[in-house]
Amino acid sequence: MPKTYQANELTGIIKIDADKCKGCDTCKSFCPADAINGAYGATHEIDNERCLQCGQCLVNCPFGAIEDTVDVVDQVIEKLKDSNTTVxxxxxxxxxxxxxxxxxxxxGKLITxxxxxxxxxAGFKIMDVNFAADNTILEEGTELIHKIQKYVLNQSVEGELGPLPQxxxxxxxxxxxxxxxxxxxRQHLSSAKSPQGMAGPVAKIYGAEEVWKVQPEQIFCVGVYPCTAKKLEASRPEFTAAADYWKKKGHTATYQDTDVVLTTxxxxxxxxxxxxxxxxxxxxxEKDNPLAEYTGAGTIFGATGGVMEAALRTAYFVLTGEELGELHFEPVRGLKEVKTAEVPIKLKENGQEITLKIAVVHGTKNVxxxxxxxxxxNSPYHFIEVMxxxxxxxxxxxxxINPMGTSW
Ligand code: SF4
Incomplete structure (x- = not known):
């Protein structure tokens, strides 16, 4: 049953232009949430109560009839022109x-x-999301280690933990x-924030104090993502950690951790x-300030299996004292776009052996x-990645959308 939206959460990002829609049903076949209504041949409509804002319908519509309606390009340009704002x-x-x-x-050409x-x-200061992804990996990997210690090894672990699989x-x-x-x-979701969720507070707390040496209110944080759903995520009411931190130090301004999101x-x-x-x-x-540094583990977040592998490598190293070798995933017969692997772990402190079972899924419906x-x-898994x-x-x-490039 779809939930009720919080008032300031940005939804309705993706819209179908009724003048361009031919009713061909292509969008329906790509929608992971059955959020598109309309008979074949008739104009289609997105049900915002069901839509994930992922934009898969948009990039796959053969008639260019679907739009991302959140356009902040001019707003960002204005901020870039403002000498009092660090963008x-x-x-x-x-x-x-x-x-x-x-x-x-x-x-597909890499043009870092x-x-x-x-x-x-253009006037931007740079904070690589890979830096924030390293933080996500540490948090998510540590959370997984604690759950293994509690639920698999029956050790006592302090603090509240969600259940396995994570x-x-x-x-x-x-x-x-x-x-x-x-x-x-929901308790099965990792409690770690996404790299975007990590990036905003780091930029507006550590970045303001130590890197750009400006007031936090002067930082305008622009997430640049391949993703329309990141626009929704940035607007979520719980992502105000930087403003909450600075309020304890006497500041009064209220703002989101990431102010706006640009897609590619x-x-x-x-x-x-x-x-x-x-x-x-x-x-x-790129590496001209501490927030543009990263290990490289976060880079593989961009492809399916990358988040899982990065966090698992951290957990494996902490538990065994050794680097994890190559992961060998097997497709699961009868399940579309689901791959699994088993990872034997020999604990460094006492040689005890356990086997972690992990799964990687892409295409939300397939989960x-x-x-x-x-x-x-009766889930056999300990850790599941879903993209x-x-x-x-x-x-x-x-x-x-158009591999030949858009016009200027
Ligand atoms: Fe966004 Fe990546 Fe998730 Fe797609 S897979 S909705 S691009 S975060």
Missing amino acids: VATVAPAVRVALGEEFGMEP EQMYGALKK FTSCCPAWVRYMELYHPNL RDLARLLKKLNIDVRNVEPAE EPLLAEIEAG NCPGGCVNGGGQP
């Missing part, structure tokens, strides 16, 4: 392999240095799916409006059989 871009890994397409470059050069030329929580469309359709299983398509439009072409911009070294196992009390978009964020709803 911090936090950029996700999947953006750098897709942005070039919007400029007519070869699809050109992208940073373009962002710096689900990843960094995909906002998946989190929304769980909240709307399986609210009774939005960033391309912004750069084009500023006459910046990633094809001939001076490439820039239903695994949720049914949990509800029936809404097919193949993960690289195929997100905010990625380029």
Whole structure:
């Protein structure tokens, strides 16, 4: 049963243009939440009470009839022009392999240095989302370790812990799916914030004090993601950790941790409006401040299985004292887009052996059989990654639609 929305949560991001819709049903086949109504041949409509805001219908509509209606490009340009505002871009890994397409470059080309050069030329300060993803990995991996200690090894562990299996929580469309359709299983979601949830407070607390040395109110945090659902996530009422922190120190301003989100398509439009072409911009070294540093583990968040692998490697190292070798996933017969693996673990303190069973799912609908196992009390898994978009964020709803590039 869909939940009631909180007043300030941004929904209705994705809309169908009735003048362009041919009623071909393609959008319905890509929607993970059965949120699109309309008979074949008739104009279709999105049911906002059911929609995850993932934009899969948008990137797959053959008639370009579906729009992302949240356009903050001009607002960000105004902030960039304001000398009293420090505009911090936090950029996700999947953006750098897709942005070039919007400029007519070869699809899938990695253009990290050109992208940073373009962002710096536009006036952004950089905080790489990979840095925040490292924080997510540490939190999520530590949470998993505590659950293994409590539920598998029967050790006493302090603090409240959700049950196993633990689900990843960094995909906002998946989190929304769980909240709307399986609210009774929400405790299985990791309590770790997504990289976007981590990035805003780090930029507005540590970044304000130590890196850019400005008042937190002067920082305007722009998430740059391959994802339309990140626009909803940034607007969630619980993501005000930086303002809450600064209020305890006498500040009065109220603001979101991430002020606005640009998709990859939005960033391309912004750069084009500023006459910046990633094809001939001076490439820039990204690691020019501590918040642009990262281990590289977060980079694999962009593809399906990446979040799971990064967090699992952390947990494995802490429990065994050794690096985890290559993971060998097997597709599950009869289950679409579900892969599983078994990871033997020999505890470093006493040599005890346990086996962790993990699963990776992409395409939110495909998780239903695994949720049914949990509800029936017979799930064999300890850790499950779910990413809404097919193949993960690289195929997100905010990625380029036309591989030949849009016009200037
Ligand atoms: Fe967004 Fe990635 Fe989830 Fe798709 S898989 S909804 S792009 S976070």
